[in-house]
Amino acid sequence: MAAASNTRCIQEVEQQQEDRLSKLPDDILLSSQSLLARRDQRQAVRALYLRFYLGDESVGIVRAVDDAMARGCSIAKATFVILGEKMDIQCTDEDLAGHAARFLSCLDACPRAFAGLTALHVESVKLGQSDINNLLGTWGRLKSLSLLNCDSGRDTALVVQHPRIAVLKLVTCGTIQLRWLPELVKLTCECWLPSRDPLLFGHVPRLRTLALATNCTSDYKILRLSELLDKNATLWIQPEAPKQLAPRLSNLRILNLQKIPEECGIKWTFFLLDAAPLLEELDIEVSNHQCNPLEDEMLRERLVCKKTFIEWEPSDFKRYNLAVLTIYGFRPEKMFMGYITRIMEVAISS
Template sequence: VFLNENPKGFIISQQPKEEDRLSMLTDDILLSILARVDVRTAARTSALSTQWRRLPWLLPEISINAKKFLPIPGLNPIEVKDTEEAMASLTKATRSFLGNRHKESSISTLHLKIYLINTFLREVGPLIGAATDSGLLKDLDLTILDEVDALDRSEEDMLQRAQEIDAFFIAYPSVLHFLTKLSLYNVRIDKLDTHHLLFECCKQLKHLCLSRCDTGAHPPFKIDAPNSELRVLELAKSRFERLELLWIQPEMKQLLPAFNKLRKLSVRGIFVEFYLEWTIAFLVAAPCIEMLHIEVWEHTCDLDEKIRRWYPKRRTPRWEMHFDGSKNSLLKELEFIGFRSLRHQFTFIRSILERAPNMQRIVLKGDEQCEYCDALDTPPCPSKFPKDEEQEIVVKRIRDGIFSTQIFFDE
């Protein structure tokens, strides 16, 4: 780039006649660069030159996220007008990439995160439908966002969301045809025609994520889909009286092939009073595991009245597991968060040691900081983590005169 001064005294730049180095790169390299930026940046590159103008539409995979169009990302709470503006921008971007303007488009995989605003869904739905019907779009990852905390959503709100999602899928059935991943937030699942929509209409669904969802006071959430492609079922902070996966019984036989090569396992959010022996089922299914992370839950916020109405009664699982005599010879480290001197926790840790002859290190930690507990006005509960003078007793109780594994305490 050369800088010259024009007659009026302004400095202007002049490009050399030869092509710049970036434009000399091949299309596959330029597409590799574009694949690493967000969709807004990728679209803007089309203004750089004639060569760049067509490149964003040659990407095989794109991600369009309504959160990226918010005026202030990360702001909480988000104003309704901001979500509406974000969806307006998302609709424009979706139309740009999936519309008929670019005949040579190669987009086959779309990751789409949207807010449930009917005004814009009526435009996004037909765009996706047309793209799937034409054979352009073959893989759809759809997330229906909700920024509102579950405790601030009434049952009527969650029911309304379920009805709107139902209406969206019924209005645009093509969306279901190539849906491979679906993530839902704050939805009354029992009011969706879940089984028909997700396991009969969605022939390609492989990953289902339900966050802050529930079934109200109705019967258990049942999934019986032996012919589905479902490979991942992710439940986060959801409230189900019971979840029944009828087609993967018994549990152990299904775990074995799935966890056979697993190296690290993290099991989080176990209620402190639950017996832990059932988690050994994972070790049986994962003979190559090297690190096991267990986190139990006992927080002040769990006593909050809002939460109690969703969890009226705790149940201790009593699964009958018949473990074989094999060992986890590769397991070397156990990290236990939320440790307390409870009988069943000692029993669990010694059971792990019996299965893991090469265990080298056990780390016992107290409860992690919880923003919900901190937000409560009630004084914090005294720590139940072993005090310094109690830790030697804990070590002796775990080792039981048999084991010599190193044990560390981290409050």
């Protein structure tokens, strides 16, 4: 499957952009204590975006937001992006615990600022279940939550439940249990460990978009989508009969499959189409990506996966809603032409 995007690189590019006060009256972005200190209850802020490292010096900025809200300043959309002091891959368990202590201290000192957030990104913290329960209970307005390198300890699932979160992104996190998220629409999970199940699904009735991406190594377990959408997840996709998948994909409208190795073929993707009767759009990207050669035989055996052609004979079925097929990496060869011919036989316009 697709390798996870380099989240840290994106963040470093964004960090280079200076926070600024917009000249537009309906799109105000404040990033300094002095500006916040001048707000009063008669002035409303349309959008507040603060990006800062999780250090002691940052508490003053957050406190300025807290004080402004205490004076009655209303903020329609408030976003905090809280960065770790180290790269996530460099953090030890002690670093995660230290970051968490500073994070919780900042939250205790500025409860109004966090209670008013509509979006939050947090990096490299280890939170106990009681901590996350208290935090999510406090963040009543939160609609978007992003966690990078966060967990609650080894072999422990971090339980998330919230009445308003609509967008959730998890990158390099431990196991996350989505117990009760009635408004969740989009879920992204990237870069999980092969030894940990990344997700445990609970009550997510409105989930429409699920994006999974990680770096595949040979020690990842096989992924059965029916099991993933029913309870938990691993990795490699294994084609399944529609009987197992149909209950989970019955409302799927758009399917995007990226970086399919050319050696594996694409005929096997019909098992997904067969299980999704309402599918309207199918996007496929075929890649001839070659991994960098590894001289060490043990590393090569562990990290480089063998790509073999996947045998799958689709059953005889029809789809009345499929209107769009996009193939990236298309070439006028037998594999692609045969696939398109079969799609045209399956898709019947109503």
